[in-house]
Amino acid sequence: MTKLKADLLIIGAGSGGLSVAAGAVQMGASVILLEGHKMGGDCLNFGCVPSKALIASGKAAYAQSHASVFGVADVTPSVDYAATKDHVADVIGQIAPVDSQERFEGMGVRVIREYGRFISPTEVQAGEHVITARRIVISTGSSPFVPPIPGLENVPYETNETIFELRDKPEHLLVIGGGPIGMEMAQAHRRLGCEVTVIEGMKALGNDDPELAAVVLDRFAAEGIEIAEGAMAAEIRGKLGAIEVEAKDGRIFKGSHLLMAVGRAANINKLDAEKAGIETTRRGIKVDAGMRSTNRRVYAIGDVAGGLQFTHMAGYHAGLIIRSALLGLPAKERTDHIPWATYTDPELAHVGLTEEAARKEHGGNLEVVRFHYNHNDRAIAERKTEGLIKVMVVRGRPVGASIAGAQAGELINLWAFILANNLKMKHIANMVAPYPTLGEINKRVAGAYFSPKLFDSPMVKRVVRFVQGWLP
Ligand SMILES: Cc1cc2nc3c(=O)[nH]c(=O)nc-3n(C[C@H](O)[C@H](O)[C@H](O)COP(=O)(O)OP(=O)(O)OC[C@H]3O[C@@H](n4cnc5c(N)ncnc54)[C@H](O)[C@@H]3O)c2cc1C
Numbered sequence: 083m084t085k086l087k088a089d090l091l092i093i094g095a096g097s098g099g100l101s102v103a104a105g106a107v108q109m110g111a112s113v114i115l116l117e118g119h120k121m122g123g124d125c126l127n128f129g130c131v132p133s134k135a136l137i138a139s140g141k142a143a144y145a146q147s148h149a150s151v152f153g154v155a156d157v158t159p160s161v162d163y164a165a166t167k168d169h170v171a172d173v174i175g176q177i178a179p180v181d182s183q184e185r186f187e188g189m190g191v192r193v194i195r196e197y198g199r200f201i202s203p204t205e206v207q208a209g210e211h212v213i214t215a216r217r218i219v220i221s222t223g224s225s226p227f228v229p230p231i232p233g234l235e236n237v238p239y240e241t242n243e244t245i246f247e248l249r250d251k252p253e254h255l256l257v258i259g260g261g262p263i264g265m266e267m268a269q270a271h272r273r274l275g276c277e278v279t280v281i282e283g284m285k286a287l288g289n290d291d292p293e294l295a296a297v298v299l300d301r302f303a304a305e306g307i308e309i310a311e312g313a314m315a316a317e318i319r320g321k322l323g324a325i326e327v328e329a330k331d332g333r334i335f336k337g338s339h340l341l342m343a344v345g346r347a348a349n350i351n352k353l354d355a356e357k358a359g360i361e362t363t364r365r366g367i368k369v370d371a372g373m374r375s376t377n378r379r380v381y382a383i384g385d386v387a388g389g390l391q392f393t394h395m396a397g398y399h400a401g402l403i404i405r406s407a408l409l410g411l412p413a414k415e416r417t418d419h420i421p422w423a424t425y426t427d428p429e430l431a432h433v434g435l436t437e438e439a440a441r442k443e444h445g446g447n448l449e450v451v452r453f454h455y456n457h458n459d460r461a462i463a464e465r466k467t468e469g470l471i472k473v474m475v476v477r478g479r480p481v482g483a484s485i486a487g488a489q490a491g492e493l494i495n496l497w498a499f500i501l502a503n504n505l506k507m508k509h510i511a512n513m514v515a516p517y518p519t520l521g522e523i524n525k526r527v528a529g530a531y532f533s534p535k536l537f538d539s540p541m542v543k544r545v546v547r548f549v550q551g552w553l554p
């Protein structure tokens with residue numbers, strides 16, 4: 083057993099842990115980083131990166147079969163499903179060096195490829211090492227939650243940890259769960275030539291504004307993806323090639339393959355957190371507003387902290403706690419400026435309050451302004467006219483923005499900036515957007531906010547008439 087000491091010990095080398103390690107070591111702290119599985123965690127290996135790569139394959143296939151509107155013949159795409167997985171692996175391979183052990187060791191981080199577990203409030207064991215540190219960061223992420231649905235234990239199924247390695251194209255993919263994972267994978271597979279049924283217990287894309295989610299759901303229907311809502315999976319039977327999912331209400335769905343996408347479980351089981359006085363809840367490690375656990379020397383960030391589960395959230399947490407752990411400065415988590423995007427086509431993106439939440443919080447002071455893609459010249463040229471932006475405004479200040487449509491994930495950046503800096507609609511109106519860009523919808527929605535105030539105002543009309551009477 084070797085004893086090791088560091089300023090900072092980080093457990094888990096995914097999006098959150100790597101960001102803390104890179105920041106802390108470059109600021110002069112001694113850092114030990116533990117990783118029990120793959121460097122880069124979920125995002126690189128089983129999450130964001132492979133899913134966006136597979137979505138790109140689906141888009142390429144879709145473009146071939148939907149080209150005639152541009153004057154280019156439609157072609158039935160010849161999809162090599164296994165080759166799409168080679169593309170996914172290649173994309174991961176291109177990004178992997180950034181998250182690699184070699185890179186972090188090059189920066190001066192001591193990387194230990196073992197799972198870590200607490201053996202006391204101040205000590206973590208990782209393989210043959212017992213490590214003590216001034217501060218400890220738990221960034222162990224989450225894993226696919228697989229509910230105990232009767233029969234599931236006897237039926238082969240995929241999760242986000244296996245689907246990107248599946249090389250035989252499913253004839254008919256059943257997806258249980260209509261959240262972001264299920265919906266992104268459903269559309270990618272449909273476009274790669276699979277039949278797809280999404281079995282959703284409540285409402286598909288239920289975390290998003292229903293008006294905007296409807297834009298995506300309409301497109302899914304048009305592409306031939308079956309979405310069964312209110313269908314809580316209650317029993318599963320069959321074998322690979324012939325799987326049946328029975329919903330609580332008796333509906334039966336048949337397919338060849340099954341993907342479970344019903345949410346995430348925090349990775350806390352290997353930690354022995356109770357030995358360090360660290361309280362956990364159903365969602366993960368219990369933290370305060372400064373991301374500290376019930377053991378004051380131990381922080382928890384990213385998915386394991388049980389809040390919003392996004393790579394950029396883990397990165398944001400990393401920035402927060404570096405300040406607090408290395409410089410002793412106070413840190414307080416904010417979530418009102420954290421955007422999210424779901425990379426279906428059309429995309430869905432959001433930041434701040436939804437319309438429903440804003441109505442509850444601001445009542446009569448809330449104004450909701452909309453601008454539709456079909457009034458944007460670039461969207462018309464590119465035949466991407468489905469969708470809209472909607473901005474929730476209180477006394478001139480946006481409190482939320484939601485977008486459904488092409489490039490929504492890119493367009494939301496501006497609103498994330500506005501909300502992060504507490505800026506106003508006038509700041510958007512002051513901006514000149516290049517023509518013709520999709521980004522003009524951001525400017526035009528600000529126009530939609532100010533136009534009635536300007537053009538429908540009797541006062542403005544009176545002033546103009548008065549000034550015109552005096553102008554030479
Ligand atoms: C299919 C899918 C698609 C996604 N797409 C997006 C997206 O487009 N955009 C987005 O923002 N987010 C996306 N996410 C979410 C994103 O992947 C996570 O929010 C992010 O990876 C969380 O980072 P993390 O650092 O908390 O955990 P992770 O990145 O999961 O890292 C945790 C690491 O800790 C390791 N570990 C666990 N226990 C221990 C232990 N005891 N000791 C040592 N190591 C341990 C794990 O092996 C893992 O490497 C997606 C997720 C999935 C599943």
Ligand SMILES: NC(=O)c1ccc[n+]([C@@H]2O[C@H](COP(=O)([O-])OP(=O)(O)OC[C@H]3O[C@@H](n4cnc5c(N)ncnc54)[C@H](O)[C@@H]3O)[C@@H](O)[C@H]2O)c1
Pocket residue numbers: 229231258259260261262263264266281282283284285286287288289313314315316343344345346390391392422423424425
């Ligand atoms: N683009 C992105 O940023 C992105 C993409 C994928 C995942 N993620 C992250 O990963 C998290 C997890 O995604 P997810 O889609 O697995 O989870 P989720 O919790 O968002 O959605 C799961 C869905 O499964 C349904 N469900 C649960 N049990 C069911 C049952 N027995 N039968 C039928 N339906 C059932 C729920 O009603 C819910 O709609 C997301 O919340 C997000 O934070 C992000």
